[in-house]
Amino acid sequence: xxKPGRPARRTPNGRTGRAEGLKALAKCPTGIRGLDDVTEGGxxxxxxxxxxxxxxxxxxxxxxxxxxRGARDFGEPGVFMAxxxxxxxxxxxxxxxxxxxxxxxxxxxxxxxYVRIERSEIEMTGEYDLEGLFVRLGAMIDEVHAKRxxxxxxxxxxxxxxxxxxLRAELRRxxxxxxxxxxxxxxxxxxxxxxxxxxxxxxxxxSDCVIVLDHRVNNQVATRRLQIVKYRGSSHxxxxxxxxxxxxxxxxxxxxxxxxxxxxxxxxxxxxxxxLDTMMTGKxxxxxxSILVSGTAGSGKTSVATAxxxxxxxxxxxxxxxxxxxxxxxxxRNMGSIGFHLGPYARSGRLQFHSVRPTLYGLESHLVxxxxxxxxxxxxxxxxxPITGLTSIGEPGEVKAxxxxxxxxxxxxxxxxxxxxxxxxxxxIDKTETSVSSLMDTWILLHMVESAxxxxxxxxxxxxxxxxxxxxxxxxxxxDRGIRLMDVSTGRGEVYTGSARAIQxxxxxxxxxxxxxxxxxxxxxxxxxxxxLEAQVRTLQSRLAGLKQDMAMAVKQERERGAAAxxxxxxxxxxxxxxxxxxxxxxxx
Amino acid sequence: xxxxxxxxxPETWDLKLYIAGYTPRAVKALENxxxxxxxxxxxxxxxxxxxxxxxxRLARGDQIVAVPTLVRKLPEPVRKIIxxxxxxxxxxxxxxxxxx
Numbered sequence: 001x002x003k004p005g006r007p008a009r010r011t012p013n014g015r016t017g018r019a020e021g022l023k024a025l026a027k028c029p030t031g032i033r034g035l036d037d038v039t040e041g042g043x044x045x046x047x048x049x050x051x052x053x054x055x056x057x058x059x060x061x062x063x064x065x066x067x068x069r070g071a072r073d074f075g076e077p078g079v080f081m082a083x084x085x086x087x088x089x090x091x092x093x094x095x096x097x098x099x100x101x102x103x104x105x106x107x108x109x110x111x112x113x114y115v116r117i118e119r120s121e122i123e124m125t126g127e128y129d130l131e132g133l134f135v136r137l138g139a140m141i142d143e144v145h146a147k148r149x150x151x152x153x154x155x156x157x158x159x160x161x162x163x164x165x166x167l168r169a170e171l172r173r174x175x176x177x178x179x180x181x182x183x184x185x186x187x188x189x190x191x192x193x194x195x196x197x198x199x200x201x202x203x204x205x206x207s208d209c210v211i212v213l214d215h216r217v218n219n220q221v222a223t224r225r226l227q228i229v230k231y232r233g234s235s236h237x238x239x240x241x242x243x244x245x246x247x248x249x250x251x252x253x254x255x256x257x258x259x260x261x262x263x264x265x266x267x268x269x270x271x272x273x274x275x276l277d278t279m280m281t282g283k284x285x286x287x288x289x290s291i292l293v294s295g296t297a298g299s300g301k302t303s304v305a306t307a308x309x310x311x312x313x314x315x316x317x318x319x320x321x322x323x324x325x326x327x328x329x330x331x332x333r334n335m336g337s338i339g340f341h342l343g344p345y346a347r348s349g350r351l352q353f354h355s356v357r358p359t360l361y362g363l364e365s366h367l368v369x370x371x372x373x374x375x376x377x378x379x380x381x382x383x384x385x386p387i388t389g390l391t392s393i394g395e396p397g398e399v400k401a402x403x404x405x406x407x408x409x410x411x412x413x414x415x416x417x418x419x420x421x422x423x424x425x426x427x428x429i430d431k432t433e434t435s436v437s438s439l440m441d442t443w444i445l446l447h448m449v450e451s452a453x454x455x456x457x458x459x460x461x462x463x464x465x466x467x468x469x470x471x472x473x474x475x476x477x478x479x480d481r482g483i484r485l486m487d488v489s490t491g492r493g494e495v496y497t498g499s500a501r502a503i504q505x506x507x508x509x510x511x512x513x514x515x516x517x518x519x520x521x522x523x524x525x526x527x528x529x530x531x532x533l534e535a536q537v538r539t540l541q542s543r544l545a546g547l548k549q550d551m552a553m554a555v556k557q558e559r560e561r562g563a564a565a566x567x568x569x570x571x572x573x574x575x576x577x578x579x580x581x582x583x584x585x586x587x588x589x
Numbered sequence: 590x591x592x593x594x595x596x597x598x599p600e601t602w603d604l605k606l607y608i609a610g611y612t613p614r615a616v617k618a619l620e621n622x623x624x625x626x627x628x629x630x631x632x633x634x635x636x637x638x639x640x641x642x643x644x645x646r647l648a649r650g651d652q653i654v655a656v657p658t659l660v661r662k663l664p665e666p667v668r669k670i671i672x673x674x675x676x677x678x679x680x681x682x683x684x685x686x687x688x689x
Contacts, residue, residue, distance in 0.1 A: 113649065115652065117652065118655060118669075119596045121666070121669050122669050122670070122671060123669070123670040123674075123678065123679055123680070123682065123683030124671055124672050125670050125671070125672040125673070125674045125675065125679040125680045125683065126672030126673045126674055126675040126676055127614060127672055127673050127675075128614075128657065129655065129656060130654060130656075131609035131641070131656045132607060132609060132641060132648050132653040132654045132658065133654045133655075134609075134654045135609055135641040135642065135645045135648055136648045136649060136653075136654075138645065139646060139648075141643035157654070161654070161655060161671075178630065217668045217689040262677070283637055469591070574663055
């Protein structure tokens with residue numbers, strides 16, 4: 001017997017073909033920023049989704065965005081059935097988000113109904129069903145050919161209609177009916193006590209997809225979160241995602257789902273400090289990299305950040321400056337004093353400040369704000385000055401996680417990030433408060449040295465991924481024409497800065513002069529000695545010559561004296577008629 | 590004049606019964622209602638039966654969710670009674686024909 005179905009067919013890329021054969025779960029995009037990423041495409045199409053949360057979590061807003069964005073952006077008309085707010089209230093509530101409900105209703109893209117039941121005027125006299133609700137809903141769906149339905153918050157029926165048993169059975173029938181009609185629906189529900197998802201156990205009936213919204217206060221700072229508790233037949237992000245509500249509606253940040261797969265740039269951008277560029281192989285930071293500038297109080301962190309901003313704006317780029325300690329005007333004024341005139345850039349819109357105290361809102365909101373601004377405005381550089389203040393609103397771990405998200409997000413957009421971090425005096429200088437240094441590509445360290453009654457700034461590049469950066473310390477000077485980096489004096493094996501450097505330099509100069517003189521003196525001595533020796537040599541040579549002469553003279557005299565003596569002897573012999581050898585006589589002359 | 594004002598019954602009773610199709614429950618409710626009106630409101634009532642399956646838009650005006658729903662439009666104030674009206678005592682209370 002053959003088994004044609006086995007083994008599983010494999011697609012060309014090696015995965016099993018199971019998903020091909022079965023129809024994958026269709027999704028219905030919500031258009032809510034981030035939510036579609038987290039749900040990998042949207043809510044389950046044709047099925048109900050439960051959105052649960054406490055009061056003020058944004059349930060109604062999320063549901064409203066779902067239908068309005070569906071009608072406006074995805075061509076899917078919707079029905080919104082409200083049990084708690086009137087149509088007029090809903091209309092004015094979402095008008096601030098730019099949602100024009102009356103226009104959508106006029107154009108038959110949206111139907112809104114308000115269901116109100118006064119418990120006090122109702123008398124229960126026997127069995128009933130919810131067919132009235134079905135009819136109303138059905139009529140609206142038919143009217144606009146709705147693909148999306150919202151029931152907000154249907155649970156309120158429990159408090160206004162008697163006989164819970166009938167109600168439960170009818171709701172079960174309602175959700176079944178919605179599925180049969182093929183509409184994608186969102187049912188909101190109030191969170192129950194003791195961690196229950198809903199007050200009346202609706203999750204029992206609506207169980208294809210459950211989203212929980214949360215709004216909690218930590219250290220007096222409120223943060224919103226969203227979690228997908230359940231999603232039948234689909235994978236989804238399981239984390240709690242930071243969420244924010246602002247003038248554009250709800251946004252969810254799917255940041256933790258980012259992989260480390262961002263592309264990198266081959267371009268470099270100037271640091272705005274010529275000597276610092278030189279220290280970084282002459283070109284400055286990598287574009288799209290992350291830079292940490294850490295240092296003690298007053299060591300010039302903001303100035304280094306401003307130098308980059310100034311340099312980028314000067315070249316026509318755009319900068320986003322998150323200031324957590326100073327107001328924009330204060331930064332502009334203060335940086336003007338060291339020659340960076342940011343005012344014109346701020347006015348022309350190339351530089352945008354965002355100055356808030358870190359404690360204004362939660363970490364997530366800061367994160368969302370950053371996302372918003374970056375997405376809307378596409379800056380080349382983002383500065384966060386300083387990140388240290390953020391630790392006051394979150395645990396160090398959370399802050400680090402948030403910064404990781406920021407860095408990853410900005411890297412994925414090829415935005416250069418510069419953050420400054422304050423190092424506590426007394427702690428090791430290469431320790432940063434939020435221990436974020438490992439996230440950073442480039443780390444510039446500033447610190448103060450005290451010597452000879454002065455405090456002076458020192459700058460060095462502690463690390464810089466992807467370049468052969470200088471290992472030198474530089475004295476960092478803030479002048480009224482910008483930042484100057486000076487070589488530090490390293491005479492006698494120590495580092496000198498400020499006046500000590502100046503003193504050391506002049507001392508060095510004096511030493512050099514002395515050494516020069518000494519060597520010149522030595523040269524003179526040698527020359528003199530040489531001359532003296534030469535003179536000696538000459539004397540000796542002349543003495544030698546004299547001796548040679550004397551010698552020759554002496555030899556000659558001796559010979560003459562010998563000849564004279566022989567002659568005398570012959571004469572004497574002759575006179576004495578000596579019988580000596582006659583032949584010998586004849587040879588002598 | 591004073592006699593007419595003290596008498597609660599001489600006004601007209603305007604009653605609407607909302608149903609969604611003539612289901613057994615709807616039929617039962619209508620029978621219960623007719624019987625009750627004949628006994629207590631003879632000659633001063635009118636009953637309008639609204640079938641929401643035919644006129645779904647009418648459900649909105651009276652905020653109908655459950656069916657059957659009996660709405661007392663007149664005399665005011667408006668009263669709503671849901672269910673098949675089988676509990677006669679409750680219906681009478683609901684219609685203010687018997688003190689609560």
